[in-house]
Amino acid sequence: MLERSAVGSTRQDVPLQRIIAVDYDHCSYCGACVAVCPPDSITLHDATLIIDHDTCTRCKRCIPACPTGALSLTMEQAA
Amino acid sequence: MRREYDVLVIGAGPAGSIAARTAAQAGMSTLLIEKRQEIGSPVRCAEAVGRETVETFIPLNPKWIAAEIDMFSVSNPQGDCVVLPPIEKTLVLERKIFDRELAHSAADAGAEVVVKARAAGLCREPNGLVNVKLVVQGEPREVWARVVIGADGTESQSTRWAGLKPIPQMKNYYVAAQYLMTNVDVDPRICQYHVGWSLAPGGYGWVFPKGDRQANVGLVIWADPGATKTALQYLDDFIAPRFPNSSILAQVVGGIPVTNVLPQMVADGYMAVGDAAHQSDPLTAGGITNGMQGGTFAAQVAVDAIRHGDTSASYLRKYEHMWDAAFGRSYRRLFRIRQAVIKVPEEKISQMIGQAARLDTRKMSLKDILAIVVRVQPQLLLEIAPYFVGQ
Known part of the structure; x- marks a missing residue:
């Protein structure tokens, strides 16, 4: 699932990766995304939403399940 | 907090608190954990319940009743409005206070209530006890329970650990x-x-x-x-x-x-209740008292199972049968109605509401109203009927 591209990368040795990103300014920690995630990659702790990018399949079901539009598929540099 | 309990309930919403109270009242040592730091907050609900139904679980108390409702209205985008008597007298709750009151009633019955405590995994051991890993105030803890009741809401993880959770369409x-x-x-x-x-x-x-x-x-x-x-x-x-x-x-x-309930709500030593078991009404998504009923049934069966010394899934399945006897038929029907309604074009539904809005419906049942609308505009029935055929 990795999209390998150096375009836009700030460090040439680290490839860009498509990931589901959380906009924490919009997230209300309601857990609506958790229930629709097939591989159980999203966990809701006290007031934190954590996405496991290793198990996430980028199926994007969580995006329309979010009432506030806090989730999106974006290109980011892999950690 | 002890090392071992008869019943461990995960989640102190209405379903979990009623389950814990029911188990504790039957003399079971019961632990009720809530991951949040405050029971009832934040509210995640529209807060309307049937008055008589809620009264079967807890005596009515003005401190958690925000409003008493006499009538319902249904409007279309054009502004036509049909006013109907409700099937049951309705209350709008103050859930923050209501949820806390229910947890209080569980504690009163002898359950131990712990907040800021989340479950982090569960596993049934060969001796029949369920080992539950907890994080309490950030510290890892471990407890054992004969039966675990998962009332951990829509985002339930316990149902996944128990292998019961299908992903909704x-x-x-x-x-x-x-x-x-x-x-x-x-x-x-x-x-x-x-x-x-x-x-x-x-x-x-x-x-x-x-x-x-x-x-x-x-x-x-x-x-x-x-x-x-x-x-x-x-x-x-x-x-x-x-x-x-x-x-x-x-x-x-x-x-x-709004899938209708999970196909399986029990596993060995485990039962799911409330939103965790998808017990919300599959048409309106209302779930407070339905979850409370689920919690009651589950706890009653858990108590029986513990007394019989058999907490296997095959014994606990009695809970699914109780649920099915009470809600099965109506839930299957409501599910089919929603599948049909979402296919009916908006203007047809608007027309029906527009037609009914001209009637004095305040003392009529929904059935009477539909009958009149159909008599006035028989072609509407013909147009809508195909969407319901085969559902």
Whole structure:
């Protein structure tokens, strides 16, 4: 699932990766995304939403399940 | 906190608290854990319940009753409005206080209640006890229970650990957004429903008065993968023309599966209740008292199972049978109705509401109203019927 591209990368040795990103300014920690995630990659702790990018399949079901539009598929540099 | 309990309940919402109370009342050592630091907060609900139904679980108390409702109304986007008597007298709750009161009643019955405690995994051991890994105030802990009741809501992880959780189809998943609004000029004794694809695609909007010129104003939409607007944006568009002078005191969002209940609600030493078991009404997504009934049934069976020394899935399955006897038929019907209704074109539903709005419906049953609408506009029935055939 990795999209390998150096375009836009700030460090040439680290490839860009498509990931589901959380906009924490919009997230209300309601857990609506958790229930629709097939591989159980999203966990809701006290007031934190954590996405496991290793198990996430980028199926994007969580995006329309979010009432506030806090989730999106974006290109980011892999950690 | 002890090392071993008869019953461990995960989640102190209405379903979990009633389960814990029922188990504790039967003399079971019971632990009720809540991951949040405060029971009942944040609220994730439109807060309407049937008065008589809720009264079977807890004596009515004015401190958690925000409003008493006499009538319901259903409106289309054109502004036609049908006013109907409710099937049951309805209350709008103050869930923050209600939930805390239920947890209090569980504690009163002898259950141990612990907040800021979340479950981090469970595993049934060969001796029949379920080992539950907890994180309490950030510290890892371990307890053992004969039966674990998962009441951990829509985002339930315990159902996944027990291997019971199917992933809902997107069309059977409601995304909800609600504001608690003030300076709202609505009839304080009428719960309003608003339907229309443009307003709330695949779902509906509501205005539930809470007294003191306050109201829960919200909507549910289906989780549409092609959606261009979020539920919150639909809500903003809904309130803008209707409540231009009102202020927002609180925002509530969430997701609700309307799939009908999980095909399996029990595993060895484990039972799921409430939203964790998808026990919300598959048409309206109302779930407070249904979850409480699920919690009651589950705890009753857990108590029996512990007394019989058999907490296997095959014994606990009695809970599924109790649920099915009480809700099975009506839930299957409501599920089929929703599958049909979402396919009926918006203008047909609008026409029906427009037609019914001309009648004096305040003392009529829904059946009478439908009968008259069909008599006045028989072609509507012919147009709508095909959507229901085969459902």
